[in-house]
Amino acid sequence: MTPTTSDRQPPMIDASACAGCPMHNPGQLQRLGVDMTDWDYVIALAGNPNVGKSTVFNALTGLRQHTGNWPGKTVTRAEGGFVYDGARYKIVDLPGTYSLLSTSLDEQVARDFILFGRPDVTIVVVDATRLERNLNLALQVLAITDRAVICLNLVDEAERSGLLVDDRRLARDLGVPVVPTAARQNRGLDELLAAVNEVATGRFVGRPHRVQSQAAGVGRAVDELTAQLATAFPGLPNARWVALRLLDGDESIIRAVRSGELGELGHQEQIMLEVVR
């Protein structure tokens, strides 16, 4: 009888098997479920529909937010908590959206939270097998905030279909941390938490890639509007993005400017715009 490959090899411990085990917990992740009293940091979980946001959310909080293989499951925000490295985190699972531009209620919930909720870190979950389309949303998030971490999820599926994604290159190009994960198998979540921790504590400061408009005259128009916004709403963290949205005629941003709601962004730490309730 010919020995098979495994017969010949000496027994050894497969380190990746440990990382896949839900008990594996090197970073002292402590799942808190819905207990989110006195949090130190707020994390938003954004991404296209059906890329595994709720799976990441469940893995971090120990909650059982409904997951299923179809887009559009999460239409409201789900919230949970965890402790990592001594800090208490509150994490908010946002509805999956393809963009932050249009006006359907689920997209508005996601955008308003990233913009007005001012999370300390926004995790953008992207599907490694459909990177190009997923990056559209990531770029829109990066236009709003520099405190972001890209969770390159479903790398197991990418590997199965023979796709190789260079996460380091992507991280350099995007200017924010990129962490490959397979949340269904609990792979890469420790690294994700480490990166989130770095950004939350300010040890890592992102310099995100910003889309430069090629259209003539846009740069000057944006500059002019940004200057006005900065004067009217001092401390507004993403005046440039707001200027772009105003130029685009975004009704809900126009409303936010008119009502002065936008101005509160510069002053208050926590404003949860309750679109839903």
Add this chain to the structure above:
Amino acid sequence: MSVLATDGRQLSTGDERRLVTDGPRVTPDDILQTAARLRREVGQGFHEQLMADMYADAAQLAGRAVTQPGEAQRFDLDRAIDRIVTSRLWGFPLMILLFTLVFWITIAGANIPSQWLSSLLIGVVYPWLNSAAAAIGVPGWLSGLLIDGVYLATAWVVSVMLPPMAIFFPLFTLLEDFGYLPRVAFNLDNAFRKSGAHGKQALSMMMGFGCNAAGVVATRVIDSPRERIIAMITNNFALCNGRWPTQILIATIFIGGLVPAWLAGFVSAAAVVSIAVLGVAFTFGVSWFLSRTMLRGEVSTFSLELPPYRPPRIRQTIVTSLIDRTIYVLWRAVVFAAPAGAVIWLIANVTIAGQPIAVYLVNFLNPFGLLLGLNGVILLAYVVAIPANEIVIPTVLMLTVLLTGASGIDSGAGVLVQTNSNATILSVLGAGGWTLLTGVNLMLFSLLHNPCSTTIYTIYKESGSKKWTAVAALLPLAMGLIVTFVVAQVWRLVGI
């Protein structure tokens, strides 16, 4: 140092001091005016250019990071499956076959544990509770209220609902986890469009098959308010958790009983699927009607992503669907069943002029009920069950036993014991004057009546409109009354 004023004019030092004391004065209106002027300057193509720039960036970034597999296109299993399950020819038959299979497994598998549970909870625990109450000298009215009312209703809910749900929900969740639901949405999209509704309504309908209140919330994925209202109003035509057990039980007893035992499971499953399909047909019909009368407008387009098939995580799926859905729904049923049990016991035992209140109520409702091919007990049960559809069957059984003195009753009114098989339920219902028509019309009325109070409240919260909430509550009820009436009249005319 010089400071630029908002209009670009350079300010002198004196101006600067004034500026500092007054603070910069750029009002929101100034900004909006500037934005409007600049918007005209940058021109029409701005949005498209913005999107194009972003897409170009995304494509470039992805291109740099991703190495495509070198080999030629391999055999793609997903595409092969999709070609079959979304095919024009096979899509619908496969869908119906798959759901029939799910219900067949549910019905065939639930029978035995249902019997175990009811012989345990009603055959063993119930007499034990009674004797324990008697031993410690609990007054008769209190033990009646608590044991014959609250406990029995709860025991009924558990033994009737737990086994089918413990089988059905994990199966449904496995299908969901596998990635089949978006394919169903894909298959149904065309029909929704022809009905003047949004294709994503297929997704909210799928949620409705679990819980209508959740389905109504799920309509948020639909952008257009018109189509969203349509989706909310028609969500009730998707049979929910609370109604599946009614359908399964009545189909098993009345429809399954018509055919030889070896066929019974399959035929009952087919009957349940027919009601579910009828519900989908009503969804289309009512959407069509609404989009041509009260809610006229264009159909908006959308893109639906067909996610890759994923091998379901079987253990996790079973655990989460048992905890999240089965236990959740059961808990809700128990919470509503316990007070309902007390109410039923009270109306069955509090007498006015020597007659229990329930008798007056049922006698009052009976003529209407019979006209609809139902009876007064069923109508009363649907009034009691407005908070939750789950308690219809226990209410019906308890009231029937009370009013008929059917087999298996104890001394107290409204107490049903020893019902450890469907045959006993059939004999109880038979004694209550039930026929095949009653069974069929109960299944139809269970599909077509007002949503539960939770769903109605959710519709009000989501739509913010009293008018549409009223339509959503009353339209299905009116349809249920009409459909059961017509079926009953035709049935009697034909003389089956």
